[in-house]
Amino acid sequence: MSLIKAVFGINSLQEFGLLEKIELSTARAEFLLGHRELSRFGKWDTDALIHAAKTLKEKGHRAILDWDILMDEDVLKRASQFIQSIDLRVFSAVRVQDVGAYQFISSKYPDLPIQFILETGNHNIKGIQYYSKLKNVERVVVSIEIPKVQLEKVIQESAVPVEVLGLGPILLLYTPRHLLSQTPISSIQNKSWFEMQSSQHEIKAIANTEEPGSAGHSGLRVLENMHGTFLIHSRDYSLVPKFHELQSLSLGAFRFDYRSGIELNETKEFGELIQSFAKLFESSENSIHAISAIEKTYEKLNRKTLHCFYQTNATDVLFKKLKNTKILRTDYMFVGEVLEMEKGSHCLVDVQVQDKTIKIGDVLKFITPEGKVRIEKLEKIKNIDGQEIHEAKKGELVVVPYMKYVAPRTMVYFAASEEISNAESLV
Amino acid sequence: MQIKSNSSFRPEVLAPAGNMEKLKAAISYGADAVYLAGQKFGLRSAADNFTIDELFEASDFAKPFGAKLYLVLNSFPHESDLAMLPSFLEDIRDVGIHAVIASDLGMIRTVLEHSIIPVHLSTQASCLNVESGIFWKSVGVSRLILGREVTIEDAGKIKKATGLEVELFIHGSMCMAYSGNCTISNFTKGRDSNRGGCAQSCRFNYSLDGVSNQYFMSSKDLQGIDLIPEFFKHEIDSVKIEGRMRSALYAGVLSKVYKEAIQAYSKSGAFTEKQLQEWMRELSYVPHRDYFSGSLKSSADQESTLNKGKFDEEPHFEFIGAIKKVTEKDVLVEVKSGFKNNQCIEFVGFNDGIVQIDLNQHAGALRSSLGTKELVEAKSSSLVRLPNFNPEILKEGVLVRRVV
Numbered sequence: 001m002s003l004i005k006a007v008f009g010i011n012s013l014q015e016f017g018l019l020e021k022i023e024l025s026t027a028r029a030e031f032l033l034g035h036r037e038l039s040r041f042g043k044w045d046t047d048a049l050i051h052a053a054k055t056l057k058e059k060g061h062r063a064i065l066d067w068d069i070l071m072d073e074d075v076l077k078r079a080s081q082f083i084q085s086i087d088l089r090v091f092s093a094v095r096v097q098d099v100g101a102y103q104f105i106s107s108k109y110p111d112l113p114i115q116f117i118l119e120t121g122n123h124n125i126k127g128i129q130y131y132s133k134l135k136n137v138e139r140v141v142v143s144i145e146i147p148k149v150q151l152e153k154v155i156q157e158s159a160v161p162v163e164v165l166g167l168g169p170i171l172l173l174y175t176p177r178h179l180l181s182q183t184p185i186s187s188i189q190n191k192s193w194f195e196m197q198s199s200q201h202e203i204k205a206i207a208n209t210e211e212p213g214s215a216g217h218s219g220l221r222v223l224e225n226m227h228g229t230f231l232i233h234s235r236d237y238s239l240v241p242k243f244h245e246l247q248s249l250s251l252g253a254f255r256f257d258y259r260s261g262i263e264l265n266e267t268k269e270f271g272e273l274i275q276s277f278a279k280l281f282e283s284s285e286n287s288i289h290a291i292s293a294i295e296k297t298y299e300k301l302n303r304k305t306l307h308c309f310y311q312t313n314a315t316d317v318l319f320k321k322l323k324n325t326k327i328l329r330t331d332y333m334f335v336g337e338v339l340e341m342e343k344g345s346h347c348l349v350d351v352q353v354q355d356k357t358i359k360i361g362d363v364l365k366f367i368t369p370e371g372k373v374r375i376e377k378l379e380k381i382k383n384i385d386g387q388e389i390h391e392a393k394k395g396e397l398v399v400v401p402y403m404k405y406v407a408p409r410t411m412v413y414f415a416a417s418e419e420i421s422n423a424e425s426l427v
Numbered sequence: 428m429q430i431k432s433n434s435s436f437r438p439e440v441l442a443p444a445g446n447m448e449k450l451k452a453a454i455s456y457g458a459d460a461v462y463l464a465g466q467k468f469g470l471r472s473a474a475d476n477f478t479i480d481e482l483f484e485a486s487d488f489a490k491p492f493g494a495k496l497y498l499v500l501n502s503f504p505h506e507s508d509l510a511m512l513p514s515f516l517e518d519i520r521d522v523g524i525h526a527v528i529a530s531d532l533g534m535i536r537t538v539l540e541h542s543i544i545p546v547h548l549s550t551q552a553s554c555l556n557v558e559s560g561i562f563w564k565s566v567g568v569s570r571l572i573l574g575r576e577v578t579i580e581d582a583g584k585i586k587k588a589t590g591l592e593v594e595l596f597i598h599g600s601m602c603m604a605y606s607g608n609c610t611i612s613n614f615t616k617g618r619d620s621n622r623g624g625c626a627q628s629c630r631f632n633y634s635l636d637g638v639s640n641q642y643f644m645s646s647k648d649l650q651g652i653d654l655i656p657e658f659f660k661h662e663i664d665s666v667k668i669e670g671r672m673r674s675a676l677y678a679g680v681l682s683k684v685y686k687e688a689i690q691a692y693s694k695s696g697a698f699t700e701k702q703l704q705e706w707m708r709e710l711s712y713v714p715h716r717d718y719f720s721g722s723l724k725s726s727a728d729q730e731s732t733l734n735k736g737k738f739d740e741e742p743h744f745e746f747i748g749a750i751k752k753v754t755e756k757d758v759l760v761e762v763k764s765g766f767k768n769n770q771c772i773e774f775v776g777f778n779d780g781i782v783q784i785d786l787n788q789h790a791g792a793l794r795s796s797l798g799t800k801e802l803v804e805a806k807s808s809s810l811v812r813l814p815n816f817n818p819e820i821l822k823e824g825v826l827v828r829r830v831v
Contacts, residue, residue, distance in 0.1 A: 070605050072574075072726070073581040076556040100558030120608050121503035121551075121621055127533030130566075145613065150506055172615075173629070174608040176576055177728055179643050185635055196728070207643075211631040216615030222635070231644075233614055308614065313505065315619035328466070331480040339751075339761060340796055340809045348796060348810060350751075354480055384752065384759065386797055397752065397759075397810075399797065408808035 004247055005030055006281045007163060008274065009066070009257035011043040013052050018271045022278040029278075031056055032095060034066035034259065036199035038079055040174070040227055041259035042066055045199075046086065053090035062092035067105075068117055069227050070098050070174070080104050088112060093138055106136050113138035115163075123150075125157045132159040139163055139252060144170070144237055145309045152249045161252020167238050167277055167294070167305075168257040172220070173231035180205055180224040201226050223260060232260055238305035240294050243280050243287065254280070264301075272297045327369050327409045335364060338410040339397070346399045347406050348384075351392050353414075358398070359391035363423065365415040372405045375415050375423040437693045438658050438666045441497070441594065442682040445671035446475035448749065450485050452679035455777050455824050457686030460495035460665070461485075462528060465519070467511060468500040479518050486523040495525040499671075500538070501549040503531050503607070503621040516542045528572065530607060535566060545569040550596070551607040551621070556581075560589040570594055572667065574606055576722045579654060583661025592664040597654075598681060598710075599669025601646040601721060603629045603732075645733040650718035652706055655688050655698075657723070674763075676746035677713050679826050680775065684709050712743045712830075744828040747772065748805075753823050757812045759796065760827055762805045768793040772829050776820035784816055 006024065009032040010016055016031065034042015035049050044052065053063035065088065071079060076098070088094070088109060096102050097117035105114055114136045122128055123146055132140050141163045142154060155162045178196045180203040207220040219234030239246065239254070246254065256277040264270050276297065279290035298305060309315075329337075335358055340348040351358060358364070360381065366374040382399040383389050392398045415423070442458035444450035453461050463485065466476045477485060482498075489496055498519065502508070516538065527544050529535045530551035538546055547570040548554055548563050555574045563571060570592035573582050579595065586593040602609065609620055611628040618624030629644035649669070651658075658666055666689070668681045684706045691698040710718075721727050747766050752759040766772060767786075774782040786792055793802045796810035805811040815821055 070553055070608070071556055072576050072578075072722075073556045073584060076558060098553075098555070098559065099562040100556040100560075103558040103562040121531055122533075123503055123505045124509045124531070124533040125506060126509060126536055127531055130532050130536060145610070145619075153506075170614060172609065172611045173604045173644070175604045176726065177603065177646075177731055179603075179732060180635070182730075182732055183635055183638070183641050183643050185638060205635045207633045207635055207641075209631045209633045213626075214628070214631055217611075217628060217631060217633075231611065313619075315613055315617055315622065315624060328475075329478055329481070331478045334478075334480070342795075342809075346797075354484070384796065386799075 003028055004243075004251050004281065005161075005163075005253040006278060007032060007064075007253050007255040007257075008277075009034070009041075009168070009255065009259045011041075011259055013048075013055065015270075015274065016052070016056070018274050019278050022275055023282065024278050025281070027060075028281055030062040030064055030092070030253070032064050032066040032255075032257070033091075034068070035082075036226070037082055038065070038067040038069060039259075040068055040230065041223075041225075043259075050086060050090060057090055057092075063090060064115060065091040065094045067094055067101050068097045070176070071100060072176075076100050076104070080108075084108070095141070102134070102137075106134070110136065112136065115139040115141060117141045119143045119165075125154055128154055129157050129159065141253075141255075144239075144307075145313055145315070147313045148242075148245075148249075148310055150313075151251075155249055155251060163253035163255055164239065164246070164251065165237055166243070166254040166256060166280075167240055167273065168236060168255070169221070169260050170233035170235070170237045170306075171230060171260065172233055174228065175230075176228040178224055179229040180222060196224075197226050199226055207231070230260060235304045235306050236261075236298075237307065238294070238298075239307050239310060240277070240280065240291055242307065242310060243291065244284075269297050269301050327411060329411060333365075333414040333416065335412040335414060337412065338366070338406055338408055341402065341407050341410075343402060345402050347402055347410075349398050349400060349412055351394055351396050351398055353394055357391040357393045363415040363420045365413045365419060366403065366406050367411045367413070368405050368407055369409050370405070374403055374406060375419055376400075376403060435693075436659060436662050438663050438689060439495075440682060440686045440689060441665045441667045442678050443599075443668060443671040443673065444485070444678065445673070447477070447481055447485065449671070449673075449675045449678045451488060451824050452675040452749070452826060453682045454489055454492050454494045456679040456683040456775075457777070458494060458678075458682040459686070460497060460525070461489070462497040462499050462667075462671070464499040464671070465515065467515065468502050468504065468508070468534075479522075482519055482522045482524070490523070496523065497547060498524045498527045498544075499549075500527050500529045500534055501551050502534075502623055503551070503619075504534055505622075508622070509533055509537060512537050513541045516544075526570065532566065535568065539567045547572055547592075547594070549606075550574055553605045553607055554585075557585050557588040560585045560591060564589050564591055570664065572665075575601060575649070576605065576726065578725060579657045579661050579663060579723050582663055586662065586664075594665035594667055595658070595663050595723070596649060596669055596721070597651040597658070597666040597685065597723075598649055599673075600716075601649050601669075603644045603646050642733045645716075646727075647719040647731060647733055648716045649721040649723075650710060650715075651720055651723050652685065652688055652710060653703060654720065654723050655685075655692055659692060674746045675749060676744065676775075676826050676828055680709060680713055680744075683775070683777075714743050743831055744773075745831045746826065747829050748811075748827040750774070750821060750823055750825045750827070751810060753815065753818075753821060755818065756815060757794075757798075758815050758821050760805070760811050760813060762807050762809050762811055764829075765805055765807050766829050767804050768802060770829060772827055774816070774821055775826050775828060777822065777825065780817075780820045782817045782820050784813075789814070 056063040093113040095115040203224040221232040276293040336352040439459035442453035444461040444463040530549035548568040572594040612618040612620040612626040748760040794812040
């Protein structure tokens, strides 16, 4: 069982300083440093960034340049010019999300390791494995939506170590548009485009809604900066209680990242959290105490955490109910659809059966939108002009006698032999 | 407007086909290609979508028109979803699909390994720059459907640098987030927005720090008809209309308008101000939010969000039905939304030509499906007969609408 690396996203050397009392093995610690121009939530300016990277390197730690923004052509050009103006040798690796950033680094800096952020989508082994085998990739950072059973397989099949978020805010939406600047929140209206592009630009707000069916959309944290607008969950994500389980799965790295934590970073509790997180990587006893300490700090903050998809991800179940499956066509034995019903008079069927006809004597199954089923033998059919006919083919409209419960959008099928043998109208 | 075109290049008009009726409308009204989904793997799980038999039928319908079919596989599949893909690809092998649209790398690699169908990279992959295009070319895609944050000019640069075809959205609803970068539904409602379960949380009415009535995440709708000369100039291969969930009238009218505009520009290197005004009038009458040009000219920002309500309140056309059958004497209309025998309706011809009828002036014109009764009202989910007012224009599939 290999040792998990501890990854910390930090925005100042003071934050690193909070860890100096912890006996954090240099072989296990990495620090994500995000320059304001390259990182969604990074706040480093160039001089401080290089100084921090050198300091960390001198202390034996790995400094990772965090380049996690998505970029149109102009922004990528600016970013890549900036990258080429700094000495990347102080960094142990570069972390990217935009595949264009990967392409740029791997072609211009063939010896520089890359950590690939795959947190958006990428929920299957085939895709993750492909990224893990790309040139220079030393680690993949996977989505928190991957459940444990799947994560274990990902770790086994990935060509490189796998990282997940261990503790930190959950990003729900990322847009390049500056959304808060366009709202009437006091003084921030009508900022110029140039002001919004400034690395000092930052606006925060809390969003709530009372729309019907909008439970779960309260207390959402909104952060706007030069890179756009971010929507963050009201609860934080924590896999801390699962640390030892993840260790046994041979997880490669476990991350602490509060850089988007809107109101947390300046508090005493932030120090408690980062120190406790670091202690997870110490002895078993310290690690167990650390888990408990983190829970206590959250209680003090009166905040909650979640790890919603870690046990299971059933997010495809609820939306299957969006559609009425009773009117969902299946091909097997399909005849057509009822377009019109006149009570006491008739039903009009749009015949869509491929390669066959329907004819007198056929037994048909009608499935109504409410799920009621009628099995009926065709005794009489007419065409749309009222003439009796013996059979009808695809594209024709046929008139059959009115049947109770059969309404427009009723699906019509040939009845199967066991349905015929059981037939009386199953209503 | 007289703007000269210097090339014989013509972008294809790519329209949405949420079901067979919408597909037939889009192609009949001029779409060069349609995108459609099977009952699995797409992002519009509430759309009707196509069974395998329907895909074959769609292909048979499209062939005489020379229209192409692009099959959407743009969800972000989990392991169990991906396992079903090879057998699905086998089922559709003989349909005649011209390309699949996919965003997930696992999905793309599976398609490339199990079929010879070309892959178009979905906008969900957020390909925004030349370097990304180079990466995706190395993966094996043949067209890039670029993110909606890309300008027409940059799309042209990406095309030149990569040698791949490029496609841009030109009309329709816009996501607020970078495509594929929104999981609001996942965490708030337990519905995976990237597997078809988006709950449209961005359209809610929010309060921000106590200030209410903020539709701050609700984007305006994209509309780029006046930028068609730019699409020609930068040789964008395909202009895409969003809206598989929208009506057949939407699919038909938008296909017609954009095709007419592109044909006019292609033929004469220009279109007149009068033509442009007429097309914009048609577009303004299809139900929509406020329009803007997205990021087609420059990055969308100020004035890009709705901020004041859901849909516009301008009068628009209501889709009331489609002609199901035609004889010399009459037409049979499948009614989608009711109308009365004293109202004005319009039959929208496939080519030029709209037949406007004031039913008030045609006593007894509205009859039941079997022709046996005069009607005062045509009810939705029924069929009605009307005289064949203009055999040149009124054909099977022609859409019928009413001004609201």
